[in-house]
Amino acid sequence: MNKEITLAAVVAELRDGMTIGIGGWGPRRKPMALIREILRSGLRDLTLVAYGGPEVGMLCAAGKVGKLVYGFVSLDVIPIEPYFRKAREAGAVDVSELDEGLLLLGLRAAGHRLPFVATRIGLGSAVMTNNPDFRTVRSPYGDGEELLAMPAIRLDAALIHVSRADRAGNTLTFGPDPYFDDLFARAAEKVFVTTEELVDTIASDNPEDMKANLFEPYLVSGVVEAPLGAHPTSCHYGYGWDLDHLKAYAASAGEEGGWRAYFDRHLTGDEARYVASVGGEARIRSLPIPTF
């Protein structure tokens, strides 16, 4: 079984209007090589579901987004994603702004093939007023508590960046936090994985290594070899986020024609051109993992 495909082949599987979930968290381990391929494509009117980072801002800047489903969109050290902010303040995108945990619960419900999960989260807050289609349910037990019926968030596709993968769709994801990539994978009709390292097999004699396997290979539709594919976000233990690049990107949002200039400088060629445009492989690999 060989699931290896190219970035372009993944994008060819996507359609206008699809709901696409993106793994990672803020400026951490985002499938940016695939995002860049989408930015170069004609895709539009996407619904994005994410613990959002620069991928959300870039897709907004490029006019690819019809709707956003998110708990936050942040570059962490740059707290508010600049192009997300711009799109919101222009009223350019529809949004479903959620509690981070509701996003988790909605994805989990989809993965479990349930219509909703009951939760207290969101009640009494702007989640209810800003998502007028959300309904409550009453506990059928003695407590009779009224709870939010958080609807399942079903994805047409999930895009996830991993550390190591083989062509059968087995994956390993290193780093301190798996985030919610497993839930994105289960909530999606199709899962496309980019990997820092493509190997013949991830098999190991040490079962402890397999704790880094977050989701099952039979969920994975395609695997793309994409070293440095999370740049400018971080990817343990290969490289930290590129703060200089993120600062320049953020600054471009305040400049006339800033997105066009960013696009022309970094996105007009392939990934090799991209890596060269941001200073080359050695520079990326020397970016330190941040401490807090």
Added chain:
Amino acid sequence: MTTAKDFTLAELIITAAAEAWRGDGELLATGIGTLPRLAAGLARLTFSPGLRLTDGEAYLVAEPVPLGPRGGASPRYCGWMPYARVFDSVWSGRRHAMVTPVQVDRWGQANISALGPDFRRPRVQMLGLRGFPGNSVSHKNSMFLPNHDRRSFVEGEVDVVASVGFKTNNWPAGAGPDFVRIGIVVTNLCVLDFGGPDHAAQVLSLHPGVAFDEVQAATGFALLRAPGLQQTPAPTEEQLAIIRRLDPHNLRAGVIKGNPPGAGSAGGEGAALADAEPGRRP
């Protein structure tokens, strides 16, 4: 314990904010932002040894991690706390966070999401709701606001209710703010809470040199004087030593504009003393 004479307002705030966690027993303590994080570490190392802290990434640590570059020194890890487990801890109730909202209203509701009357096109997009709805309905939350003014303590309702509060008509029938627990709110002027009659806001202590009327004028809703209203206690030398150890790069100096002293050199001290007795440590 020796009361310090020379300390900054930021250090006074850290000491006051640490009190949020007094008596909490064993739980996950999260201070979001420089001063709340230092406050949680201070509480952990003094009167609340049961607090469990993280490294700000994904691990529980044996000792509070100093802020900023660590020069190669590694924290000692003693547990794993990725976001999935943070949510489980949040929803179990075994957590007390101190958060830094942009707006707070008379009902204890708080906003970090966006500003402006039209959510579909906000005047200012901020962070989004993040985990505030879930946090505020699941566990106790305290707050820190570095600029106490009428833009942060708003006259009406916050523009976006991120953190829930005691405004009962925001809740559906059969649900209600029974689970809402708001701890203390520490600002550059005072410490307050929502522990007055019907969850009314009340000032617990005034920072040195600050008068009650000054706080009221900077607040968009009515404040009560809490019984036993006092002056915010100065840090002790022992507390200052811990704060310096937890913040070796003095990041706390950049939090309050101008990094003013904490002993109240500004005018109005006489008026302040009319409102508040110099504090005694509980």
